Amino acid sequence: MKKVGIVGGGIIGLCSAYYLAKEGYEVAVFDESAMEDGCSYGNAGMIVPSHIIPLAQPGMIAQGMKWMFDSQSPFYVKPRLNTDLLKWGLQFYKHANKSHVERAMPALRDLSLLSKELYQDFAKENNSFFYEEKGLLMLYRTDKVEEEMYHEGKEAERLGLEVNYLSRREVEALETGTKTDVIGGVHYKSDAHLYPQKFMKFIKEELVRLKVEVHQHTTVKDFVFEGNKIAKIGTSKGTFAVDEVVLAAGSWSPSLAKKLNIGISILPGKGYSFTLKDRSQKPSIPSILCEGKVAVTPMNNDIRFGGTMEITHTGDTKINENRLRGIVTSINDFYPDMQIEMPKAEETWFGFRPCTPSGMPIITKDKKIVNLTLATGHAMMGLSLAPATGKIVTEIIAGKTTSVDTKMFQI
Ligand SMILES: Cc1cc2nc3c(=O)[nH]c(=O)nc-3n(C[C@H](O)[C@H](O)[C@H](O)COP(=O)(O)OP(=O)(O)OC[C@H]3O[C@@H](n4cnc5c(N)ncnc54)[C@H](O)[C@@H]3O)c2cc1C
The missing domain is CATH 3.30.9.10 (D-Amino Acid Oxidase, subunit A, domain 2)
Incomplete structure (x- = not known):
């Protein structure tokens, strides 16, 4: 079974872990915090197509x-x-400018509507x-x-x-x-809307049920490469071997990306x-x-x-x-x-x-590092777009056709 390491346990990391585990991957999430009060907890809880x-x-x-x-x-x-x-x-x-907005609107709508459907499934x-x-x-x-x-x-x-x-x-x-x-x-x-802290509690319980390893208080410090692949994630609590990596570290993504020689604004x-x-x-x-x-x-x-x-x-x-x-x-x-x-x-x-400066989230496989997927930059819509992002991350890693077109979510 392939092992996926997820850097960042906010709503994007946890929703990615959920769909990856459901697809049959062995998943570990690393977060430097106690995972109880970050950006994914105190937000306004709006799901906004x-x-x-x-x-x-x-x-x-x-x-x-x-x-x-x-x-x-x-x-x-x-x-x-x-x-x-x-x-x-x-x-x-x-x-x-107008042409960017014209291209962005249908992409955001499709991602948002997919997310809302997935929230409906969770709520059921x-x-x-x-x-x-x-x-x-x-x-x-x-x-x-x-x-x-x-x-x-x-x-x-x-x-x-x-x-x-x-x-x-x-x-x-x-x-x-x-x-x-x-x-x-x-x-x-x-x-639609929901209570963010309660959703985070719900999804964490789902991850326990799906046997996802969640490492709190574990800072990701560096990465060990084998050729153009990440072989290990180096953390404050030791190194972890991985087959695939998801970078979902919210506002901290650029400093981690730098360690991977990637520029993310x-x-x-x-x-x-x-x-x-x-x-x-x-x-x-x-x-x-x-x-x-x-x-x-x-x-x-x-x-x-x-x-x-x-x-x-x-x-x-x-x-x-x-x-x-x-x-x-x-x-x-x-x-x-x-x-x-x-x-x-x-x-x-x-x-x-x-x-991000484009106002678009980044959900894409990296061009150089073959086993790295980026899922970050959701700005004021991270809660809204999280389930759809998690599903797309899983489809990208599984090599499937994505549920929505992702060309506006690339860097
Ligand atoms: C006031 C306010 C209202 C909002 N209202 C809404 C709303 O109504 N609807 C909506 O859709 N969105 C809303 N948002 C936006 C939403 O909260 C964010 O887009 C979303 O929480 C981002 O999630 P994330 O998982 O990308 O990042 P985060 O939740 O920030 O998670 C990133 C995680 O990475 C971890 N991390 C960082 N560096 C490391 C490292 N080196 N090693 C290990 N872990 C690391 C951090 O500890 C953190 O837990 C609002 C935001 C604010 C501030």
């Missing part, structure tokens, strides 16, 4: 420049004299992670954003998604959990979330508060708010109070009856979204 437009899009550079001078803005690039940042910025600029087995299909409401308070949302909705409809355009009254009729102060909303019926997009427990009055439909780019997700009895995207480095673990305040202000503007307080630092979670 609606998100077909990548971050690299026309207009994003101009918008980003404006936001850079606003301390509470939802998007920010931390200025640094650093070659990785300069290369990333240049690549982002190259991709922020045991919905311990509160998977629900209520769609996603894009709420707005200004005419400018209404126009943008209308345009995005039409693009999504063109690609076959079901979209409803709602007046202020229609939003109020749909969102009965709390009062909304908006001028309207766009409802994507395609979207990924920078961490730091974001925050906080979760209010057992609130009786709360929004009932997952929503994005568009002007502030705040994600709002009901998760069983709890409600989670998430937002901000600071392109930074993995050493930047400070919580920026101004940006957190930006999230809180948006919530109180959109939901006037909620009136929530600034969360304390210890109640605030942060995570690093692994952001």
Whole structure:
């Protein structure tokens, strides 16, 4: 039986382990953390076929420049004299055009819809992670954003998604959990959501059942080569012989790729979330508060708010109070009856979204190292795209035709 070593035990690594083990591979996952609080745990839990437009899009550079001078803005690039940042910025600029977006949209849609089907299968087995299909409401308070949302909705409809355009009254009729102060909303019926921590618990239990070895607190340090193949993974707890390797180390993938002599451009997009427990009055439909780019997700009895995207480095673990305040202000503007307080630092979670400059995930076999598959760079959609990524990784390693076309996911 072929042995696969997976570097990184976030949602991408664990979903890859699941489908590989089901295909009959012997799988070991290595993660340097305790695997209980990283980017795959505190995120907003949205499964978003609606998100077909990548971050690299026309207009994003101009918008980003404006936001850079606003301390509470939802998007920010931390200025640094650093070659990785300069290369990333240049690549982002190259991709922020219409033709890239046109090619990206169907690829993201297909990957997302496949993922949603796979989540439905998981939920049928045991919905311990509160998977629900209520769609996603894009709420707005200004005419400018209404126009943008209308345009995005039409693009999504063109690609076959079901979209409803709602007046202020229609939003109020749909969102009965709390009062909304908006001028309207766009409802994507395609979207779903779940409780990320509970899904991670579920998938880990599945991996135990499938006899996958999960090595926590085990840092991957280097790789031993035999010709153009990785023969062993060197870790803080010894070396492990492998037949195949999957690199799924999220925002840390570039430094590991360097050890493999591969250049991958990924920078961490730091974001925050906080979760209010057992609130009786709360929004009932997952929503994005568009002007502030705040994600709002009901998760069983709890409600989670998430937002901000600071392109930074993995050493930047400070919580920026101004940006957190930006999230809180948006919530109180959109939901006037909620009136929530600034969360304390210890109640605030942060995570690093692994952001590629093209806004596309990387899911591909490496061109030079014959037994290496890359599965990383899922940015703000890693939870959404994880089951489909795991399935495709398995198909790539098994030499099968992939379930969706992967040419947009190559480097
Ligand atoms: C505020 C916020 C909200 C979000 N909301 C959503 C959402 O609603 N929907 C959605 O789809 N996505 C969302 N995301 C994005 C999503 O969380 C990420 O895309 C996803 O978690 C990335 O998963 P990953 O497995 O690639 O990386 P990670 O979860 O970061 O996992 C990588 C793992 O690699 C390990 N590692 C690193 N270096 C080493 C090493 N040398 N040796 C061993 N292990 C190593 C790390 O410890 C880590 O556990 C959100 C993110 C944020 C921050």
